[in-house]
Amino acid sequence: MIKLTINGNQIQARKGETVLDVCQREDIYIPTLCYQKELEPYGGCRLCLVEVKGWSRPVTACTLPVKDGMVIETNTAFLNKLRRFTLQLILSEHPHGCLICDKQKDCAQYQGCIQKSAIVFGCKFCAQNNNCELQRLVEYLGVKEIPFTFHYRNLGVERFDPFFDRDYNICILCGRCVRVCQDVRGAGILDFHHRGPLTLVGTAFNQTHIEANCQFCGACVDACPTGALKQRYSKWTGPVEKVIETTCALCSIGCAINLNVGNNQILSSIPGRDKICVRGRFGIAPLVHHPKRITSPMLKKDGRFVTISWEEALNFASAKFTEHKGKVGIVFSPQLSGETIDAVYVLARSLAGNNITTSLNLGETFRPINFKKLARGSIFIIINTDMVSDFSPVLLKLKRQLKNEIKFIVIDAIKSKSTALADFWLKPNPAKETDVLKILLAQKKMRNNTGVSDQEIEAAKNQLSGKKIYLLYNRTNVGTLRVPKSVQLIPLSSHINALKISNIGVGCSLEDLLNNKNIDCLYLIGLAPKLNRGYKTIIVQDYFMPTFDFDLFLPAATFVETDGTLINIEGKTKPLQRAIGPLGNSKPDDWIINEIRKTVKIDTKTAKPRYKMKTIRGILKEVTTSKEYPLNLIVRENCYMYRGFPLSQFMKGFERLRQDACVWLNPELAKKMKIDNSGKIMIVGKNFNIKMRALISDVVPEQSLLVFYQPAMGVVTSQPVRIERIKK
Ligand code: SF4
Ligand code: SF4
Ligand code: SF4
Ligand code: SF4
Ligand code: FES
DSSP states (O other): OOOETTTTTTEEEEEEEHHHHHHHHTOOOOOOOOOOOOOOOOOOOOEEEEETTTTTSSSTTTTOOOTTOOOOOOOOOOHHHHHHHHHHHHTSSSSSHHHTTTTTTHHHHHHHOOTTTOOGGGGSSSSSSSOHHHHHHHHHTTOOOOSSSOOOOOOOOOSSSSEEEEGGGGOOOHHHHHHHHIIISOOOOEESSSOOGGGGGGGGGGGGTTTOOOOOHHHHHHSSSSSEEEETTTTEEEEEOOOEEEESSSTTTTEEEEEEEETTEEEEEEEESSOHHIIIIIIHHHHOTTTTTSSSSSEEEEEEEEEEOOHHHHHHHHHHHHHTTSSSEEOTTTTTTHHHHHHHHHHHHTTTTTTTTEEEOOSSOOOOGGGGGGTTEEEEEEEEEOOHHHOOOHHHHHHHHTTTTTTTEEOOOSGGGGGGGGGGEEESTTTTTHHHHHHHHHSSOOOOOSSOOOOOOHHHHHHHTSOOOOEEEEEHOOOOOOOOSSEEEEOOOOOOTTHHHHOOSSOOHHHHHHTTOOOOOOEESSSOOOSSOOOSSSEEEEEOSSOOSSSSEEBBBTTSSSOOEETTTTTTEEEEEOOOOOOEEEEEHHHHHHHHHSSSSSOSSSOOOOOOOOOOOOOOOOOOOSSSSSSEEEEEOOOEEETTTTTTHHHHHHHHHHHHHEEEEOOOHHHHOOOOOEEEEEEETTTTTEEEEEOOOTSOOOEEEEEEEEEEGBBSSSSEEEEEEEOO
């Protein structure tokens, strides 16, 4: 233990702590700007200066390691004078009219003064107003004037990227965004550019953030002490009234998130104990409050949907279920809460027998992964999965646990962003990825017709010897995998309750259920797959209207409007905590199901259905092209899906980021077919045609097209196709 004296008090500290660490722990306030807890000390702003007895000059507390016997002063007139001067210098490049205006307090209340600063210069017109570290520092240090000429940068606000705005006129160059992007997220998108008074934060070559491969994780926005970086959705929504800790239900990882709530609205979702991704950071509030969300029960009467009461809705549902008993099919989303899934199975027992299924590809059993117990020097094989775009928090967990000792072997015909991580990128012909995996893990030599040379596979194989092997993959993209027991599977997807549902099993596959001609009544809970035929009755329980015809709509509350639990990939039970009440007249999924169950006569004599695991092929399919269909349409699932619909369908930002409404094609093919970026093309297959916008990209192999898995549009499996250019 180290003993030191701070402001006359004896304090104990641990070796390796800085003076700032100790002061923060002991509740001794030292002003800071460039410091942030999870970042390495930077020593840039010089506001945290302290005096050390016997030292000739003040030093920055955030970079000063404690030493036994140190005597420190943190709050002297001299220090505050220096800090004031430093802050004045910082503010000489920051619009400060409102900060030093003597009518500031009245202005905040009445805005009565006609002398107020020009709009672009005023805190009053800044989204950070009243929640600003600079304002707090000005008040603490009592800055009343800025004795330097004000230099306004006169830059336009950057609004061309999705999710957040950037106004570098109010940036104070603290570097927190740059460091969090590099050191915490490992993305390295931001840096300082130019020198002296021209210094600015930005991307390399002034690219847009999308061009610079930004993950849009929002860590920079959350690190910014000013209004320079602000989430666009909640920029002007008012103050945060409470913060609710809950779990993100948008993918299998189930990150801990905090929901900022104000005015019975979700204003934003920010990281809780976990680092989160773009979906969790920017997708939740707009999803919950989407203008197209339906929050009243609706029944089709005389060909038109009319709003009805819950009583009428439940009576209708129970009458139909009773009428069609034994001929009811239930399809549920794996993204429901665990309690809802339990309620679904109980209802299904009396209503649907084995006609219960989900969109989850169950496939092989797997042990839950414990990210805190990863073996050192492990090898991670990534197969057909874009870990950077879809599961960046997993990469951060691996990095935190294993530091730089991680090796990645990527097997993928597509140049996804995972290939940037790869120590070995094995690039086979499309649909040969699992064959490469088999050869890689086999003890004996196997026939190789994958398109990857024996030498390349051998070089990767040499890395595996004596190492613990983990396999990161999206089940939909590879199907059921057969691997040696020693390989730890980490199946990732947008479906959080995979472990729970795998343990119970389902009655049949989704395909079988939708092809079952004996089913007269469909109950779709949080999932609206493409239907092959009509039914006597279709009841939909969801947030948004499906695109097909149906009879009754039961509006469900979202996961932020309900309590419950989820089971994540680590086998952990993660809590869902209600942050706001159900919007409009919507109700929690489990409430709706339980109410229906009360009114439907439960037949306790019905034999317990036998649920099972389904072996799945996934969407990986080797395609034989022909003269008529000369191209290989590769289908991949990205995990920007919630309850069966793509997030991009409802949020433009996701569409721009993932480009999943486009067909991706190789530049050579585009040139040959005279197709421009954004040009419309028709993809024609044997039983399939679809119009899509073209995106020219070298991530796609030659003679191939890439589209994202969209069951609602019938885009579900690889197949041979041709393309036709649609004239403008
Ligand atoms: S960041 Fe915004 S609120 Fe803070 S001092 Fe600057 S203008 Fe005012
Ligand atoms: S959003 Fe994330 S990846 Fe993009 S610049 Fe900010 S911190 Fe970096
Ligand atoms: S944008 Fe914000 S976090 Fe980044 S340097 Fe400027 S003030 Fe600091
Ligand atoms: S990684 Fe998954 S659980 Fe975590 S924030 Fe993103 S979508 Fe949510
Ligand atoms: S907080 Fe210590 S120098 Fe900025």
